[in-house]
């Protein structure tokens with residue numbers, strides 16, 4: 001790779017158009033970092049951190065990301081020669097965990113590498129698709145009527161499948177109403193770890209609704225009980241929170257804990273690890289889709305590039321920018337038509353930063369000269 005001369009850490013604060021509710025709470029404000037890696041030829045690569053303000057999804061937060069990036073990861077990049085972005089994954093393995101922090105920096109280096117080569121990020125990753133299928137993830141709504149209206153609206157936008165959030169008490173009746181109103185729509189449910197094996201009788205009832213899958217029904221750290229549950233229900237289990245690495249995926253597949261894996265770049269520590277998990281799933285016939293973290297445009301662009309890999313055979317959660325933001329930070333914004341996103345063909349992530357919007361949302365900027 002052409003050497004890096006500078007890394008900028010832009011800290012942004014954005015507000016979601018609509019609050020997003022899951023089994024563990026409601027989210028509206030999104031603070032995050034855009035990592036900008038600049039090489040000696042003035043190419044610019046961008047990555048986005050996806051940790052939230054509080055540690056309910058994983059243990060990472062915006063603040064832990066800042067700490068790990070500024071106090072550890074930047075030094076590792078500065079002190080080593082990187083010949084390929086895959087090297088970053090190895091170099092960062094000297095730091096435990098903190099995968100979202102690592103993914104943000106690694107993502108900027110992947111984008112920079114693709115731009116140095118004059119190829120798209122999708123090509124750099126070995127992607128093959130020119131358009132990708134997308135679905136929509138709908139948070140828990142105040143009433144079933146609100147939910148039915150939202151589903152109706154999103155289906156009119158063309159999204160290929162609907163993901164609903166469920167939690168104890170907001171599950172069977174809700175799915176019953178949704179299935180009645182939308183008998184043929186591809187529907188899945190995401191529990192974000194809200195159930196235990198004590199709920200097995202309730203979880204068996206999910207089989208009545210012909211769901212594409214149930215995402216992360218049980219504890220984030222329990223692939224054994226997911227394997228037990230999968231033996232009891234026909235609905236395919238998809239793991240999200242439980243999979244942080246290739247090793248986690250290998251163990252879950254071997255145990256039979258899931259039939260599907262949701263890959264999120266941040267949760268698994270970057271694109272290199274995401275690609276390894278993808279390849280493992282391909283070898284084992286495990287279906288894969290790309291999850292979302294309510295990203296702004298840069299993160300969205302990375303998800304799109306990753307989804308061009310062949311085993312991403314189910315619609316992902318990377319919906320159009322307009323679903324999340326009054327104004328995204330990239331131009332053009334991500335648009336989905338008929339449930340399809342056209343993969344951009346410009347080098348790297350394929351979208352430009354909208355600097356006016358970036359400035360509007362920026363809280364501060366830290367520069368690291370190399």
Ligand code: OSB
Nearest residue numbers: 057137192291292293294295317
């Ligand atoms: O579990 O996939 C999840 C959002 C925040 C945290 C966790 C999850 C989600 C989503 C929405 O389901 C994904 C998106 O639209 O970006």
Ligand code: MG
Nearest residue numbers: 190215216240
């Ligand atoms: Mg999930």
